[in-house]
Amino acid sequence: MTYDFNSIEKKWQDYWAKNETFKASNNSDKPKYYVLDMFPYPSGAGLHVGHPLGYIASDIYARYKRHKGFNVLHPQGYDSFGLPAEQYAIQTGQHPAVTTETNIKTYRRQLDQIGFSFDWSREVRTSNPEYYKWTQWIFIQLFESWYNNETNKSEAIGTLISKFEVEGNATVNAACDDNIEPFTAEEWNNYTSEEQQSILLKYRLTYLAETEVNWCPALGTVLANDEIVNGVSERGGHPVVRKKMTQWSMRISAYAERLLQGLDTIDWTDSLKESQRNWIGKSVGASVSFNVNGYDDIIDVFTTRPDTIFGVSFMTLAPEHELVSKITTTEQKEAVEAYIEKTAKRSERDRMADVKTISGVFTGAYAEHPFSKEPIPIWIGDYVLASYGTGAVMAVPCGDQRDYDFAKHFDIAIPNIFEGADISEEAYASKDNVKITNSDFLNGMNYKKASKLAIYQLEQLGQGEGKTNYRLRDAVFSRQRYWGEPFPVYYVNGMPQMIDKAHLPIVLPEVEKYLPTEEGEPPLGRADVWAWDTKTNTVVSNDKINNITIHPLELNTMPGWAGSSWYFFRYMEDTINRGDAFATEDALKYWENVDLYIGGSEHATGHLLYSRFWVKLLKDRGFVTVEEPFKKLINQGMILGTSAFVYRIGFNVNIQPNDSKGVVLSKEEKEKVEPILEKYRFIKNRFYSKGLKKFFKKRIYSDMGSEVDENYVTHQKKMIEEDVENLKNELGLALNSFDKNYSINFNPLQPFSIFKTHVKVQYVNSSDELDIEGLKTDGEFGEDFKDAEFILEDGVYKVGRDVEKMSKSKYNVVNPDQIVEDYGADSLRLYEMFLGPLEQYKPWNTAGITGVHNFLKKLWKLYIGDNGLKVNNAQPTVDNLKTLHKTIKKVAEDIENFSFNTSVSTFMIAVNELTAQKCTSKDILEPLLVLISPYAPHISEELWDQLGNRDSISTVQFPIFEASHLVESSKEYPISFNGKMRFTLELPMDMSKDDIEKTVMAHEKTIAQLDGRTPKKVIVVPGKIVNIVG
């Protein structure tokens, strides 16, 4: 019997599905363990070998935990709202729900064939109305909440209204908009309903506000900060501009401190926590108010260095600052306006890219120093960002490099307030090891003391206070897209109203086209049936809108992160109970939160921050009991593709007039010559093998002279002679017809250009040799290679290789389907783990899979011989037991440490040893299968079955390690001389230090090594090493 992996894997996958082997129970005596993968977006391209990496790791862990006696929840689902399906819909007119369904089918088939132990009965899809009903419900909860800074948690909006009714807003300490006017209880009670609603919006955790958003014209939508990379959109790389729009926002900033503090309670990687800390960007300092001379206005600034208050020599406002136009003097008006116009034109991207250029204008106005009462000139400059802090800074050039550069550039005074600091070249930016001077009452103090006192004195003046600032901005929540969750919102007189929970879900309407309307409204603006009837509580036709009982519905949809911010709770609930709640109290109580979460690090500041925010809100409002969604998180590294390249060349030719005057070609002449030059600049149809590339690095053979070796010249000559001749002939013909004399010159430094083109990795074997015929007949490349000529080296065409991200456009994608068919899912699983540490980025190389595949064949042969099962009840030998228990120990440690690559090696060693030992003992081979089963479940189930077991191996107890089997009676001691190992010597384990020394010193090899010298010292570490010094 041979190892027929295809039928074995099919058999067990069917068995697991039929018996619901991995269905989790919400009622169990066993301890719970929740293992979760970041759920995939089902793209049209299907899975490539990089995708399952994390799933395999989490599956091994889940299966291990089952062996360890845990009730394991290991679900999977789809993040099925998203841009690609919508883009596809725009192009083809196909409904995104249809393509999404097709893609999910492909994903499911691909996932199933890898043998994951998912509980599919709990699947979720964010685009299913029964799911997004609850996303809409959570949105309503956010709307119905405000953040009370006194209790440091969110409360129902009703508690805020009660306060307003009794005390007004003076005593309320809430996370809210900063432009709220104070009002009394009486005023509140006299406001119209609309005025009240408008005020409440400024307190709600999700609110409608006109915000500056990142508008991406190419995508026709708004993007969140984390969806922009280097000033362009993450998807597609389109430019992004600032634009004011009325949008739903999430008041995540209310949770900044708790999001920061919470990081200390969770087991995530340091780099991930650091990313979130940076994103939250807490800075502690003070706010200081400067009076503007001649006006009633004040300028508030935030500073982290209140101790340097006496070092202020100017102030800088962002060009967008609201006071600029008011305080600018007539003399400076023109310059200021010109500057504002100039900076407004510069895109955010330009401003970010160009950090070096210093620019700014004096407004002519002065502020008053709070202590010295000296006048301080007020400047504007675009190095101050309107969106951070108050959009104004107190500039302390001696202590801040940007202020320093600005002062130097505009020749503003740089007073030194640091004792003994040299500020002739740059600012002294460090807080440490320096005392304040020239600063009145702060003289002689260090940073800490001076800051404290400065804040105290500012408070006495009523011109400042201690303050903490966060970089974290509120998150824009509206998207001008079709394929996302509709908001459960309609508008009465422009004021948003929530639809009652009882009427959810509000289902995405049908539209004819998935594009924005001609008026620039989002795609939902095209829906004909998209109005809310408050009498019948149904969605009705738009033409019925009367703005009395029937109102327009919200046209935006929610962003991608809405559905993914809470899906981990949905899995906790069995499908049957999902109607009444997003998850029942019992389910939430039992599963609590995710014990292990595995996914990519690209979600560091998006999904992983927003989920934490929503969970904290749900906790505050009493819907869940946990403060954090993911206890432990591991980032799997990306599997990279090894791209293959073929090479083409071209000539860099110049045409020069023979007279020295350097007359250029006339227009007509140029027209004649250009096409010829173009033809040879890139010789399209000829491909050179990689090794021949080097012959094109240097000069053309004809002007090489004798300095170059024979080989070089002959090679190059052979290959390009014809081309050069043709080029010269064709050009010569053209040039001869001209009046002037021209000559053809190859660019002396770089006569050739080398071009590389991606080719499909499928046509390249493990020795980098290209299957030319396969490539030529590949339809996908069209005519590109059909008539091409391939110049070989040593009889073959060698491609160049480079490691890049796996992507369809780079032709380096490896599909797992083919691998599963050729080697089996168990081989794929083992190999993905064997590649290297989970967290690391690593290139894929299919050739190596034969190693793990051979291992599985050897494993099979250990159990099954030509005449069937070899396993018997033989008494295990000491060596058998040693091998087994060594393996148990190592594998258990590896899994706990997520070091899956090393356990695969351990299995190989174990099987190699047991094969050599000719082990047939069931007592050894049965537990070995349990060890291997999390990694290679199909073969393990099959052999387990053949050993006569009736039930699945999946919940069999993990073998128990017994140290007694590893106790050695002797040790192969390395004997080193001056730290260098020279030979080994087997000595009894219980031999004393002195005896070891005596035995070693008496050994002939020691004597030979020493060659008559007397050692200075002999180090003996029993059980470890002997080192002879001297």
Place this chain on the structure above:
RNA sequence: GCUGAAGUGGUGGAAUUGGUAGACACGUUGGACUUAAAAUCCAAUGUCCAUUAGGACGUACGGGUUCAAGUCCCGUCUUCAGUACCA
């Protein structure tokens, strides 16, 4: 610039508290089996010197601590990732 991670054979990688560097694989070379191929099995494989015995060098680079350093300390370089006028 800042923050974080990393740098080990031809390749992926191993070495858990400082104690035999290169486990386990891939690849390569040679051999066995076969009419042949595939599959399988055996052997060699860090570099250099040497017929052998053996020796020298060797974990990015330069120093240091130690009987002993891939591992600890100081400095430098390179790569990758994140972030960036954040006051």
